[in-house]
Amino acid sequence: xxxxxxxxxxxxxxxxxxxxxxxxxxxxxxxxxxxxxxxxxxxxxxxxxxxxxxxxxxxxxxxxxxxxxxxxxxxxxxxxxxxxxxxxxxxxxxxxxxxxxxxxxxxxxxxxxxxxxxxxxxxxxxxxxxxxxxxxxxxxxxxxxxxxxxxxxxxxxxxxxxxxxxxxxxxxxxxxxxxxxxxxxxxxxxxxxxxxxxxxxxxxxxxxxxxxxxxxxxxxxxxxxxxxxxxxxxxxxxxxxxxxxxxxxxxxxxxxxxxxxxxxxxxxxxxxxxxxxxxxxxxxxxxxxxxxxxxxxxxxxxxxxxxxxxxxxxxxxxxxxxxxxxxxxxxxxxxxxxxxxxxxxxxxxxxxxxxxxxxxxxxxxxxxxxxxxxxxxxxxxxxxxxxxxxxxxxxxxxxxxxxxxxxxxxxxxxxxxxxxxxxxxxxxxxxxxxxxxxxxxxxxxxxxxxxxxxxxxxxxxxxxxxxxxxxxxxxxxxx
Ligand code: G6P
Numbered sequence: 017x018x019x020x021x022x023x024x025x026x027x028x029x030x031x032x033x034x035x036x037x038x039x040x041x042x043x044x045x046x047x048x049x050x051x052x053x054x055x056x057x058x059x060x061x062x063x064x065x066x067x068x069x070x071x072x073x074x075x076x077x078x079x080x081x082x083x084x085x086x087x088x089x090x091x092x093x094x095x096x097x098x099x100x101x102x103x104x105x106x107x108x109x110x111x112x113x114x115x116x117x118x119x120x121x122x123x124x125x126x127x128x129x130x131x132x133x134x135x136x137x138x139x140x141x142x143x144x145x146x147x148x149x150x151x152x153x154x155x156x157x158x159x160x161x162x163x164x165x166x167x168x169x170x171x172x173x174x175x176x177x178x179x180x181x182x183x184x185x186x187x188x189x190x191x192x193x194x195x196x197x198x199x200x201x202x203x204x205x206x207x208x209x210x211x212x213x214x215x216x217x218x219x220x221x222x223x224x225x226x227x228x229x230x231x232x233x234x235x236x237x238x239x240x241x242x243x244x245x246x247x248x249x250x251x252x253x254x255x256x257x258x259x260x261x262x263x264x265x266x267x268x269x270x271x272x273x274x275x276x277x278x279x280x281x282x283x284x285x286x287x288x289x290x291x292x293x294x295x296x297x298x299x300x301x302x303x304x305x306x307x308x309x310x311x312x313x314x315x316x317x318x319x320x321x322x323x324x325x326x327x328x329x330x331x332x333x334x335x336x337x338x339x340x341x342x343x344x345x346x347x348x349x350x351x352x353x354x355x356x357x358x359x360x361x362x363x364x365x366x367x368x369x370x371x372x373x374x375x376x377x378x379x380x381x382x383x384x385x386x387x388x389x390x391x392x393x394x395x396x397x398x399x400x401x402x403x404x405x406x407x408x409x410x411x412x413x414x415x416x417x418x419x420x421x422x423x424x425x426x427x428x429x430x431x432x433x434x435x436x437x438x439x440x441x442x443x444x445x446x447x448x449x450x451x452x453x454x455x456x457x458x459x460x461x462x463x464x465x466x467x468x469x470x471x472x473x474x475x476x477x478x479x480x481x482x483x484x485x486x487x488x489x490x491x492x493x494x495x
Pocket of ligand 1: 030031053157158181182329
């Protein structure tokens with residue numbers, strides 16, 4: 017395939033939308049990658065027929081660009097050391113905890129930083145090769161923050177956008193980073209820097225003023241060479257129509273009924289679905305729930321908590337510790353409070369395809385999303401999209417970006433165990449009318465603001481940053 021210089025829209029993300037997997041029989045296949053970023057961007061790429069540059073999730077030899085399920089994918093390889101230093105190290109041992117309120121302690125290692133720079137340069141080089149003259153390149157997330165500036169140096173003709181899927185921290189935390197200035201300068205290579213919330217954009221502009229010394233006014237940064245950079249909020253969403261359609265299908269309805277039967281037809285099913293990550297607040301949530309069982313507010317005979325924890329970053333120390341902590345907690349709760357065939361918590365350490373997720377959303381009466389900090393949280397929106405009859409309650413952390421839009425959820429402070437207990441009880445005791453009223457309002461929000469609107473909004477803003485310059489990229493087409 018000759019790729020060079022032909023793509024009018026290029027997405028640069030750490031991961032490809034599919035992971036390369038080696039099956040038991042030695043054959044090689046592809047599996048959908050974890051996390052919200054891929055869920056959000058796949059429909060955007062489909063609508064634009066662009067190219068997606070990313071890591072295929074393995075350390076095998078360099079792969080050629082290929083088509084998979086109609087998507088043009090351009091793999092970038094990482095060595096074993098780069099997986100350890102760039103991905104597990106600087107991305108997920110330094111930036112991830114630092115950007116999430118230092119919920120875990122970030123580690124600062126100079127060797128990790130060196131590989132972060134090296135890998136970002138490789139992604140920028142690849143984007144510079146395949147982007148057409150005047151193309152738009154949309155760089156994604158915290159693993160790629162140096163790419164905008166590196167790419168601008170190689171290809172000043174490009175329009176460059178950057179979107180951060182996770183929170184951008186307040187200056188008080190960000191300035192711990194020994195490489196804070198390089199990261200800010202890396203991002204300033206973009207014409208448009210997008211954040212989930214207005215607070216993130218404001219944090220960024222303030223830091224640029226304080227640490228880099230550029231002039232700023234509101235959401236604009238003025239660089240000495242006359243270029244401007246805009247920082248703004250673009251709250252991401254889901255492909256609502258896909259979830260709605262799944263939820264409407266007979267096969268999902270049948271599977272949802274089957275799940276209820278398998279759980280012993282309880283009166284109430286609580287549900288949590290998260291990547292197994294310390295930012296997600298799984299531990300405190302399960303404690304709050306189990307205390308309500310212990311104190312007799314919920315009865316294991318007719319109530320169950322289904323917790324799905326998707327395996328994630330399993331070689332990073334803090335994630336291993338978390339897995340052991342949750343295993344131990346669930347074992348103790350079920351051992352102390354469960355009965356034969358009636359666990360308090362039905363715990364699944366596994367990832368599921370969208371069809372099964374939709375069936376779980378349909379089966380669950382109360383969805384519990386209580387991260388300690390989260391950029392957006394798409395699971396909360398997916399649940400809402402699947403509640404076709406305006407029933408089902410959402411208990412949602414104030415510290416998830418989604419709480420800005422889903423105001424009618426039962427909002428909780430995930431650090432306040434008693435507060436969470438009250439919210440779980442209120443949702444459990446709520447009258448159907450009250451539940452309907454809240455869900456109806458949240459459904460309106462999620463139906464109106466889907467991921468294609470989000471992409472369209474970002475790409476329009478990007479095109480407007482330098483109107484005299486660059487090609488027109490089609491927005492994500494309405495479905
Ligand atoms: C979050 C991040 C993504 C990341 C995903 C899965 O959604 O914002 O950038 O891809 O988690 O994490 P992983 O480390 O498996 O890519």
